[in-house]
Amino acid sequence: MSLAKVFRENPNRRYIMFGGKGGLGKTTFSAATAYWLAKQGKRVLVFSVDPQASLSDIFKQDIFGKGAVEIMPNLYAQEIDADQHIREYQDQIRKKILDMYGFDKIPDEIESYIQAASAEPAMEESAIFDQVVDIVVAGEYDYYIYDLVPLGHALYYLSMASVYDQWISKITKLREEMREYEQMAARLSRKSELQEDEILRELQDIRYRISTSSSILTDREKTAFFFVLVPEEMILIDTQNAASLFRKYDVPLSGYIVNRVIPDELIEKGNIPSYLRNRHTMQKKYLQKIDELFGQDVLARVEEMERDIAGLPMIEKMAQAMFGEETL
Ligand SMILES: Nc1ncnc2c1ncn2[C@@H]1O[C@H](COP(=O)(O)OP(=O)(O)O)[C@@H](O)[C@H]1O
Ligand SMILES: [Mg+2]
Missing domain, CATH: 3.40.50.300 (P-loop containing nucleotide triphosphate hydrolases)
Structure with a gap:
């Protein structure tokens, strides 16, 4: 042995x-x-x-x-630090909304929605998983x-099925979120056209992450x-x-x-x-x-x-x- x-x-x-x-x-x-x-x-x-x-x-x-x-x-x-990662994720969402709809400031309605979404327990797991993928994909070691x-939890990280599920639900959630942001933004701004490219790029990035991380694990x-x-x-x-x-x-x-x-x-x-x-x-x-x-x-x-x-x-x-x- x-x-x-x-x-x-x-x-x-x-x-x-x-x-x-x-x-x-x-x-x-x-x-x-x-x-x-x-x-x-x-x-x-x-x-x-x-x-x-x-x-x-x-x-x-x-x-x-x-x-x-x-x-x-x-x-x-x-x-x-999952909390830090969640904060960064929130900032990304804010930035995206500002860029997409040309607001100078995140409307309170959307801000409270972002806060509520981040309080979900799944968010922490997702934030941790995201960072693991970032570390591994960077390939510095x-x-x-x-x-x-x-x-x-080890199984959660390891089994392809659950990793995949996790990401699929993330994609679905992202789509739903985008739809909700869109509706909210449409009410608040005249520039209501959803930028399909942006979402598509996000989804492609996620798909790349799925295949990279699950194939490694x-x-x-x-x-x-x-x-x-x-x-x-x-x-x-x-x-x-x-x-x-x-x-x-x-x-x-x-x-x-x-x-x-x-x-x-x-x-x-x-x-x-x-x-x-x-x-x-x-x-x-x-x-x-x-x-x-x-x-x-x-x-x-x-x-x-x-x-x-x-x-x-x-x-x-x-x-x-x-x-x-x-x-x-
Ligand atoms: N062979 C060993 N002899 C003495 N103490 C040990 C030994 N292996 C682990 N420990 C101690 O047991 C505790 C738990 O170990 P740890 O590695 O933190 O477990 P886990 O990460 O699986 O929860 C730690 O305080 C560690 O120092
Ligand atoms: Mg331990």
């Missing part, structure tokens, strides 16, 4: 994702993998699409909403590591998706369910990483509190089950560390635990 080998043998897999329930180690593995790749001279962006992002915590640096921040040579981290939200050649799990019964069941869901959506899976394994050496030392000894025994049972179920797809076992992983020295230690001395 070797995680490094998966990277070595699949150099085209440049979109890297770790999926699994909250708290299992996705952000930690994302950061450590980014570190491992950056140390070998690859230009890496690790970015978070989680509103409760914790890249700032793990890198011990406030990066929220600041774009891509250089952490060390070749390693960049970004936490997406060798590797993109997505620090994902818990599993259900579901492409077996370009994407590596790893499941993170811990040796516990409930997590094992969840992981099996998720894996079958992935198969159903035909989302490519690169393998499994088992986290928080209590090292045997620790237990052999003796003088170990019984709760720890019992946990170790329980883990043994599930580690065996995991091997039986996933076999060669179990790529690494990462041990429980003495404390939380934060700051570059701990991240380096984690990278070592995941990849050993191996290189690309």
Whole structure:
């Protein structure tokens, strides 16, 4: 079992994702993998699409909403600020309306409509997704590591069907919005002719984004998706369910990483509190089950560390635990 080998043998897999329930180690593995790749001279962006992002915590640096921040040579981290993106989107709509209808100022009626539309929860997801697409389409990095939200959302980002649906509804909504803006504007301005070109261009741009993003996210050649799990019964069941869901959506899976394994050496030392000894025994049972179920797809076992992983020295230690001395 070797995680490094998966990277070595699949150099085209440049979109890297770790999926699994909250708290299992996705952000930690994302950061450590980014570190491992950056140390070998690859230009890496690790970015978070989680509103409760914790890249700032793990890198011990406030990066929220600041774009891509250089952490060390070749390693960049970004936490997406969805609210900022929504504000930018509102400004774009305002500008379009001003340009289209030749107003000097957005009429109050339209302004309140823009405000109301932005308060919808779908807007935040859409804003985040938009920014992810922008980042990926720009193509400035060798590797993109997505620090994902818990599993259900990962599927949302991954399965072509849902990505497509999301965009289709966005197109429909855009058309409806345009129609409503048009009606409102027609009442308020004499220049009421809708500029078809503008809408068409927008739709073509959206279509380009659909095909680019969905082809990247579901492409077996370009994407590596790893499941993170811990040796516990409930997590094992969840992981099996998720894996079958992935198969159903035909989302490519690169393998499994088992986290928080209590090292045997620790237990052999003796003088170990019984709760720890019992946990170790329980883990043994599930580690065996995991091997039986996933076999060669179990790529690494990462041990429980003495404390939380934060700051570059701990991240380096984690990278070592995941990849050993191996290189690309
Ligand atoms: N092997 C490990 N040993 C010790 N602490 C760990 C280990 N893996 C993860 N942690 C800690 O567990 C917490 C949750 O990890 P995190 O990567 O944020 O999970 P997720 O992103 O999946 O929610 C963090 O505080 C992290 O430092
Ligand atoms: Mg996380």
